[in-house]
Amino acid sequence: MTAPPIAAGLRFSCLGSGSEGNALLLEWGADSGTPLRGLIDCGLTLKELELRLQGHGLLARDLDFILVTHEHGDHLGGVGALARATGLPVFLTHGTHHAAPADSLRGAELVFVKPEQSFDLCGLSILPVPVCHDAREPVAYRVDAGEARLGVVTDLGMGSAMLTEAFQGCRALLLEFNHDLEMLQRGEYPPKLKARVAGDYGHLSNRQAADLLESCLHDGLHTIVAGHLSQKNNSPDHVRSAVEHLALGDRFAIAEASSGLPWTVI
Ligand SMILES: [Zn+2]
Numbered sequence: 001m002t003a004p005p006i007a008a009g010l011r012f013s014c015l016g017s018g019s020e021g022n023a024l025l026l027e028w029g030a031d032s033g034t035p036l037r038g039l040i041d042c043g044l045t046l047k048e049l050e051l052r053l054q055g056h057g058l059l060a061r062d063l064d065f066i067l068v069t070h071e072h073g074d075h076l077g078g079v080g081a082l083a084r085a086t087g088l089p090v091f092l093t094h095g096t097h098h099a100a101p102a103d104s105l106r107g108a109e110l111v112f113v114k115p116e117q118s119f120d121l122c123g124l125s126i127l128p129v130p131v132c133h134d135a136r137e138p139v140a141y142r143v144d145a146g147e148a149r150l151g152v153v154t155d156l157g158m159g160s161a162m163l164t165e166a167f168q169g170c171r172a173l174l175l176e177f178n179h180d181l182e183m184l185q186r187g188e189y190p191p192k193l194k195a196r197v198a199g200d201y202g203h204l205s206n207r208q209a210a211d212l213l214e215s216c217l218h219d220g221l222h223t224i225v226a227g228h229l230s231q232k233n234n235s236p237d238h239v240r241s242a243v244e245h246l247a248l249g250d251r252f253a254i255a256e257a258s259s260g261l262p263w264t265v266i
């Protein structure tokens with residue numbers, strides 16, 4: 001069997017980021033004919049996803065697959081309906097499947113991925129990378145299209161040497177900047193929830209995210225997108241001040257919760 005050609009021209013667009021629903025659109029291979037497209041997570045309703053795809057002149061049936069990071073509703077909530085409507089294959093870990101709400105993935109074609117084992121998909125090389133988060137078997141994804149490398153790292157309580165190693169050499173990185181620790185501690189969340197969010201299996205604070213980013217930083221990393229900002233415990237100003245010392249200039253952008261970000265070529 002001949003291997004598919006290495007994909008070229010990878011680009012991505014964030015369709016939604018945060019607790020109201022995550023979805024990241026990938027497109028590649030337009031140079032060599034028909035572009036291919038994939039989604040990482042779908043925490044949006046089918047109707048909402050279709051609206052946001054329309055903004056790019058696309059329909060749900062223009063997608064080729066869905067990669068899922070973990071079972072929380074803001075990542076998985078819309079996957080079943082999308083898969084049933086389009087027949088798209090859904091890639092996920094066994095743990096995510098077991099922990100998914102009963103029947104949520106009924107009728108979907110499931111393909112199981114293993115953390116730390118890369119696989120080829122439509123000309124891309126995909127590496128699921130384990131993360132510490134309060135889900136059964138959550139992963140971040142590294143996507144390679146020839147020379148172009150994208151990292152998508154959201155929903156994790158802390159960085160690790162494994163993450164730093166896996167995300168070296170990225171040209172673009174979508175990274176969770178979930179909360180400002182002081183805002184979280186002073187805010188209105190009940191103590192148990194504060195402990196969960198700030199814990200090792202919760203979400204990254206701006207400071208933790210900046211440290212992880214710094215460990216992956218190199219001259220070729222031209223696009224850094226801060227995502228999954230808490231609406232109650234963070235603000236774009238807090239995020240920007242957390243990375244000020246890294247002098248990122250126009251390499252740095254913040255994904256809006258509902259409008260996301262336009263296409264970025266990797
Ligand atoms: Zn999330």
Ligand SMILES: [Zn+2]
Pocket residue numbers: 070072133135155
């Ligand atoms: Zn989560």
